Amino acid sequence: MKKPPRDEPRDDLTVTPPKTWAAGVPAVVHALEYSLAQTSPKETAVDLLTMNQVDGIDCPGCAWADPAPGHRHRNEYCENGAKHINDEATTRRITADFFRAHSVSDLAGRSDLWLNQQGRLTEPMVKRPGSDHYEPISWRDALDLLAGELKALDSPDEAVFYTSGRVSNEAAFVLQLFARAYGTNNLPDCSNMCHESSGFALHETLGTGKGTVSLDDLHHADLIFLVGQNPGTNHPRQLSALEQAKRNGARIVAVNPLPEAGLLRFKNPQKASGVIGQGVRIADRFLHIRPGGDLALFQALNRLLLEAEDARPGTVLDHAFIRDCTSGFEEFAEHARQVSWDDVVATTGLTREEIERVRDEVLRSKRVIVCWAMGITQHKHGVPTIREIVNFLLLRGNLGRAGAGACPVRGHSNVQGDRTMGIWEQMPDSFLDALRDEFGFDPPRAHGLDSVNSIKAMREGRIKVFLGVAGNFVRAAPDSAVTEAAMRSCRLTAHVSTKLNGSHTVCGRTALILPTLGRTERDQQAGGEQFVTVENSMSEVHTSRGRLKPASPLLLSEVAILCRLARRTLGTGPGNVPWEEFEADYSAIRDRISRIVPGLHDFNRRVARPGGIRLPNPVNEGVYRTATKKAMFTRNTWRTPDVPGGHLLLQTLRSHDQWNTIPYTLNDRYRGIHGSRRVVMVNPEDLSALSLSEGDRVDVVGVWHDDTERRAEGFTVVPYPTARGSAAAYYPETQVLVPLDSVADISNQPTSKGILVRLERVTP
């Protein structure tokens, strides 16, 4: 184990050619190197060998599904998962001395990389009004303080309760129950910023907000689209599924503004062919699309399929499926036939021939899956784009069938489960009725605030108390300057956290740090040692059981913190929620969940089985809970992004050495960026047009129709094969450029993949 760094890492950029393959031996070396710098060899071994195993620790990294029990590798994790879990299992500790040595102002000037490297939080801390230091506080006083502030509010709607996807099903259920018993539906979550567009689009058109495929479907697909996602960095274990699919004869079409290494080739480090061989080619076709061009692409593909049906009637479309199971086909078809090729070419940056070749791939394939991630959802047209993908799948009956379907790839391990547990500001009355009947209180019915609207409400002074359970809200949220000012305007901000991050440094008048157990740690309660449950991206609910000794005896579990807070805030009412029983034994929570949440009946017994519970997806049972009771074709319109001369469309993205908002180093190995994160990647032809050169220093300036200047300062220009007219830079450094009002239609999700910017040269 290495000591935590005293100073920020030196910014010293070097650039090498981007990699054309992902994983391989370097992935193993980097994972072990980072793990052993954080913790001991013994703990590294315990973590890694139980990670993603039946009855082991669920990787908190991403939500990719595990293979069925009996089919898992001894090492069932990826480079980034190994780094992430040992980042949590670090033996570095933050104590009261640390906070005596570093004021909040000092910490606010530090990077999230540096803050994270300091180690695990070990005791509750408070920053009192007027003070610039956190100081120790007992759990009793900390929770009394928070409960007192909540009780003193004029209305429960003056508080918000934010959740990140690390939170277990049990803690999520308890949190939403507490918020609603307290009297508000203000439950923003990280989904609001990642896959909210997927939820809205799928729910409207298919009647379910979840993906319809399993790992087996991917293995048996004929054709897989990877659209707006970067599996090599953000869901590396997906590459194993893609490798299997290729071995079974699948073809893959990748659609992305950047030719990411993981889209091109995968060397599986668990196989000899991946260690000493060439690995497997991932994308058979790569469409170098412009950011936000995906709706135009799929609409053009749909037009081509309709025309192919015209040319050879009865051979292209699945007429029986369209007739029996869908609505709105005629209106959709009329609309899709009118799409203009000039508009498509201008918006996608692709040629008609490229799209026609993809059509031919589709026509040769009986089973098609479309996978997507934030390259789709974080655009103004995110919802209509996914609806158009659904149209594309419906045309040839690629839903509800083995080897076919819709696959939104989620990023955080339990982000889907948290929503299943009722973490949503707009839960339907049927769910609230069930809560009422189960617990004997009437939950509030007025919709609450999502993430963007929470920031707006804070800015306007309508929110006084912010409680974040996991996550790094301030960095994850858009419009950094606005968000920071909003947080600082709160009377109290409190965070339930394992490690220090930027959100602890951007405080309300009073601030609390409530340190909690990590996934890796044993959770001992009055009722015995506990496990928690999580739901992956493919709707499988399973257990996660920590193995390590907690980082400090003063840590409480998330469930314990929330139950104690609830008792202090609510006293004996309303209703009859057994908070003490919940804290003592999480199976009591699961019993209640089983009576409320669809598909989780008999939760405790069924989740104990190896592999857990597979939640049924109504689409795969021929049931569409939509307005028409059928899968719905929709008509979707779009506008070519208006990018004036001298401007670029910026997308924010993660580096390979980063987990969500937290960078581990300044390197991005796959993209060939080393030693710096303040880089902006631009197509060389665009650089020429902008009279810029490699190494030039620029400010990235956002362009938005308000009077606010949004500027990310001091970036170095790197020529990179981004799609023409676009640029890419790291998140969260460029969140400052994403206007709070720049959101996806319908889903209200920030448009972090489509920000109009200009580059201003800075004279050294």
Added chain:
Amino acid sequence: MSTVEETIEIAVPVRTAYDQWTQFECFPRFMTTVKRVEQIRPAVTLWIVGLGPLRREFATEIVDQVPDSHLTWRSLGQRHGHRGEVTFRPVEGERTSVTVRMSAGPRGLTGVLTAVPGAARRVLRRELAHFKAYIEGHGEASGAWRGTIRGGQVRPGEPEPPRSRVAGWPVG
């Protein structure tokens, strides 16, 4: 691709025989070559079959299924490729004639079996006899799935499976 076909007459009504056949996860209770079945969803099942020391695992897709009439399936993936059909025909006196027809390529367990003259037929005949003994002994099916599948997709028209009183909601 080689094909085997076997028919057996069972002393239960067609609905009883059909309903029991839809309970795939029960098959290991009475079939000796079927070791484990997991129903992923109505049209997709995972099978572990074994004969002697051999074990094979594969997924199958039900391509067509009509209650009290027939069910066709095919294996997913290329390694153990086979397809099959089971038909149910009412016979006078509240009895049912069940016919299973299976075709397999040269590879995989079924391929090996069909390559040995008579072996596949003997296994199939034996397992159908097990099915007959099971359902006749019980006299009623242990469960039922009455849905219809066409082209691998569950089709509407059947009552929605009983669910929670709580409606679904978007998952972001």
